[in-house]
Amino acid sequence: MTMEASFAGTRSGRPAADCDAHADPPGASHDGRPRRARRIAPGALGLLCAALVIGGFSLGVHLPNLHNGLIAATFTAVGVFVVAKRPGNREGWLFIATGLAHAVMFFGRQYGFAAAATNQQGDVLPGAAWVTWVGVWPLPLVLVLSGVTLMCFPDGRLPSPRWRLVVVVMVAAGALLSLASALWPVEYAENSLAVSHPLQVGGYETAQRLFNLMAPPSYLLFQFAWAACVIVRLRRAEGDEARQLRWFVYAVAMGAATMAVGLVAFGSAIPGVLAVPVVALAAGVAIVKYRLYDIDPVINKTLVVGGMAAIITTGYVAVVVGFGRLVGVEPGPNPLLAFAATALVAIAFEPARRRVQRVADRLVYGNRPSPYEALARLSTQLSHGRQHADLFSGLASTVADGVGAAEVTLWVGADEELVAVASWPPPADRGSQIATAPRTLAALGRDGRTHVRPIVHQGRLRGGVTLTKAPGHELTASENRLLHDLVAQAGLVIDNVGLGVELQHRLREISVQAAELQAAAKRIVTAQYEARRRIERDLHDGAQQRLVTMALSLQAVSERAAAIGDQTLAGKVEQARLQLSEALAELRVMARGIHPAILTQDGLEAALGFLTERAPLPVQLDVCLERRLAQDVEATAYFVVSEALTNAAKHSGASSIAVAGRLRDGRLWIEVTDNGQGGADGHWGSGLQGLSDRLATLSGRLTVDSPIGGGTRLSAEIPCG
């Protein structure tokens, strides 16, 4: 059966492409054979089809069968061409299958017609009944195959798996009808075949009735299914596929129009039948060469010409017939009316053409924004400050929409080094990549079709815009003005983007440096605290301990001296011991200044209590922290308060100080307020700066509020997790 053959063909079409891709070493026999078979198969099938078609035509030309021959020839030819160009293309194989199936039908029916003709002359063609039979009964299945071929256009696959169900229904209906047609001569009368059916099975009347009942809706379903499928595809398609489909749909529409015009104007289906090859040719071009020819201008022109023809005809008829009847002129040739109609058409032609052109443009190229809209859209994009890649492609698409260009490329850089940064349609849509090699402005417009506009901003060349319009379209004066305005804005865009990029770059650099600096500063401060802690600990466990022990020894010596009666010595040793005690007290104070042990041992709250106890001024302490904080945080806060207390005592003339500390929102807040003379900014000097620096290493902040005569409030805020 034809169907099975076609699917076998398409299924085996894929591995062929895979084999090619693997590039096996030459002479690999096990792979070589199927590959050669793949290469030979389309040619062989083409030859078979050619033989059937030529053989068929040699038996005469029969109008009811003409379309089969044309379909067979064109579809097979296109299929073979496509498979030769693109070996992996499944659609090519479907075309070959469709063509071949029609070739078989064509030959069978031609043979039938010839047999009928010779029958009248008394000759009998051998096997006429069977050969004709082969040309008749596959029709429903061939219709299904044709439908599937169209549904699978352009890649040989259904648009989605859901369509498989439709195909199953079609195949079932087709198989049923074909079976009926194989058993009974249900389609013979319809096709004007005067050859008898080779099988003489009973129940012909019932079969014919059922067939007549079932065939029309089934055939309608086949037509409807592929038409629906193509429409669905067309709506969903983007980029290349959309172009391919447009070719195809255009051809189908033209075929249908030809058929309609032929039937209406000449009462004949011949023009429509003769238009069939157009569909196949358009499909072939769409699959193999769609990038070479752009169909849009053709569609556009067709719409204009068709629309104008319709308008002129209608107008002419309306004037000649309608007006003539109105004023009571006799029907028939009337030179006056014909002249009036011609004049009217001549006057109305240009305005009508312009209007039709606009409608056609809108249909083909979509809605084009007005110049004002285009400029407004651009400035919106600019003010939203989006990513620069978006800005550039936005600019390209705005230009394309604004002047109706087929292709727009935006170039950035000084002359000699222009680099394409954006293009419309987007590169993914176009098949070709944006050229990346730098160009000169002069080189951009060399092909003659491309319009080049340099982008100049503040007297400097910043880039360029190149655009091509669809063939046959030129830039109008208003489009030119809009382009000029858009290009003027483009300079601003490029400048902005350049500045933005530079700024972002610098900002990133600076923030990295800042982070490094802060990390380094933090390491230094941490190391400093650590060193201070260690010195304090060494003093405590080392020097202080030994000095105390020494004092003990002196005590013992003094005792011994007293015991042996040497009061002078005892007195001197006692003197030394007291001096040592003083030294110890001094050492204690020193160690505390380096790093208070109480801070390490008991935390910030206790250490602040310790500070205020020793403060030379009365201090109100209000600190409530609930938990221990990181050593760095505690030490920094401690030194902030220590410095603040010292300064308040030394410079402010305050009589009391308040120290407050709280944990809030993961931050430590410390506030030291005095009631002194204020104006502390001047004499705080380096101490304050040092504190501020230490706080900064912990991402903290120091604020000093010291109005003259209004006391001083110093607040520190340290994040502490």
Next chain:
Amino acid sequence: MLADDAVLFREGTARVLIEAGFEVTGQAGDVVELLDLIRRDPPAVAIIDIRMPPGHSAEGIEAAVEIRRMSTDVGLLLLSQHVETHHAMRLMTEFQGGVGYLLKDRVSDLATFASDVRRVANGDCVIDPELVARLVDKKRADDPLADLTERERSVLALMAQGRSNSALSAELYLSGKTIEAHVRSIFMKLNLPLDAGDHRRVLAVLAFLRS
């Protein structure tokens, strides 16, 4: 009983104490050893360094709390390189007498140190004079201490150190009656509750001074 992680200091102190007529029942280098020794043979006084291994922070106080839980008869004398008010307050509030808190330096003044150890053994309180001096000398916004006479100030300082009235009269060469009068006057001026117990008295004074 002596506990300090510095061996030289420990040995020196032991020698001083022996000379002063004490019996040193044991020496420990860390808290575990100390608790072990005390459990086996509870002494009259345990002299403990506040800062001991492993943490070198305030392990001595924790050990003291533990010892008091084992036996209320063991006097606790804590030594430190520096004296802190909050530690003193803690010792005063957590222990009902028989507790002392001194700078390590005090060990070298044998006579005073020996008397301090004896007072702790007797259940009295001992607070280092440096800490008390610091608190008494502290300036205040609205200083109630300003109303005290010079004599009253020295009485207050000794009181805060934990001295009893009799000790005060001996120290200041004043009669017991005079001392009592001074104490009453101080308590009146500072608005403190009159209290006979040495410990409560020290606590009240310290709390006042610290405030």
